[in-house]
Amino acid sequence: MIESADFPRSISGAQAARLGALIDAHAARVGVIGLGYVGLPLAMATARAGFPTSGFDIDHEKVAALGQGQSYIDAVPATSLGEEIAAGRFGASADMRLLERCDVIVICVPTPLSRNREPNLAYVEATTRQIAETLRRGQLVVLESTTWPGTTEEVVIPILEETGLICGKDFFVGFSPEREDPGNASFHTRNIPKVVAGHGDDARQMVEAFYSAVVANTVAVSTTATAEAVKITENVFRAVNVALVNELKVIYEAMGIDIWEVIDAAATKPFGYMPFYPGPGLGGHCIPIDPFYLTWRAREFGIATRFIELAGEINHAMPGFVVARLEEALDRHCGKALSRARVLLVGMAYKKNVSDMRESPSLELMERVTRRGCSVDYHDPHVPEVPPTREYTVLAGRRSVSLDRLDDYDAVLIATDHDTIDYGAIADSARLVVDTRNAMERRGLVVRQLVKA
Secondary structure: OEOHHHOOOOOOOHHHHHHHHHHHOOOOOEEEEOOOOOHHHHHHHHHHOOOOEEEEOOOHHHHHHHHOOOOOOOOOOHHHHHHHHHOOOEEEEOOHHHHHHOOEEEEOOOOOEOOOOOEOOHHHHHHHHHHHHHOOOOOEEEEOOOOOOOHHHHHHHHHHHOOOOOEOOOEEEEEOOOOOOOOOOOOOOOOOOEEEEEOOHHHHHHHHHHHHOOOOOEEEOOOHHHHHHHHHHHHHHHHHHHHHHHHHHHHHHHOOOOHHHHHHHHOOOOOOOOOOOOOOOOOOOOOOOHHHHHHHHHHHOOOOOHHHHHHHHHHHHHHHHHHHHHHHHHHHHHOOOHHHOEEEEEOOOOOOOOOOOOOOHHHHHHHHHHHOOOEEEEEOOOOOEOOOOOOOHHHOOOEOOOOOOHHHOOEEEEOOOOOOOOHHHHHHHOOOEEEOOOHHHHOOOOOOOEEEO
16 A cells, blocks of 8 residues: 555646646546446535536436436435536536546446356446547546456556557546445445555556545555455455355354354454354345456466355355245245245345345345245335346336235245334234344344244
């Protein structure tokens, strides 16, 4: 890690000096490409910091909504959005030609996996080519999308240099991994430390200067590949530890031991332990996906990532484990086969207190029990309707039901423990609760039959 004292701000070259001055004066125009859960909060943060900011997205519906002051991201209240628009500090567009006007361009587009669990950089590459169409001297391009170490130097820079402009002389490139945590009320874009890196000393100084004006704290590292590795490491750490407690859950259940009680007791140790919690599987754009970017990259160096891949297998197996527990509980407590049962799945989003459905294990849970002949509905105050997804097309359009008729269901399966769910109603009326989040016991609620899964 490079300390701030190592940045004397001795920027060389006319283009670098001009851009550095614009950043210092908060006069640099910022363009944020990709107005999702990462890009839109960042655009709001740069606008609030005083930078004139333009948001770009290929989704015309998003652009239209933002133009009307409507936010579709939980972390960006409509009131905050409206304030930045009214002040003239933010506007949204689908016209990528306007990127030519921007001095700082930040890429916040998805980096999914292919069906074969290989990195899919199509969005990053397409966006970079769009930037290249209007690339001019004196621009800074920063990639925030999570990817394998080396992407910035091996993919982004070569595409931009196809213009004939030279990176480090005519334009500048950096990487700063996103660290958003949707649903977390304590941490947001401004107060999460920002790892920053640039390709060359001038770029590194400008990336740090830009983000230092937007967030409370920056952490500079030596290369863009290092910064890319930081993000991968953070998510591998979480994926592996969640896999560990998921495996412990299965082991301890066979021994008649409650994994939740074990974790709570272990967490009282003031050193050498950090609590992670089991669940029905991993969801979201990061933890189920990002570790495989590293395993793919490692294979290019002839290195096997057995530990990481095993963690992925364990986490991927959790929905099957939960369905097996549900089937067993229905048979034992209701005398009913899964194929003849009615089940209410509580929580469709991948984590509590958000509406994000990406990679949600609830989709697989619903698909599995439906395939077995079970009649299943869902309740989620954050997800009124299941959106179209690539793998679960048959579930698209299903709508959330109320908790008014709990006695119509043989079992309630809690997959996501939103705070706004009426758990008291579930405790009062549900015949059987299969709880993957320890939601009921954590609230001190007693139900007729409770099974943890």
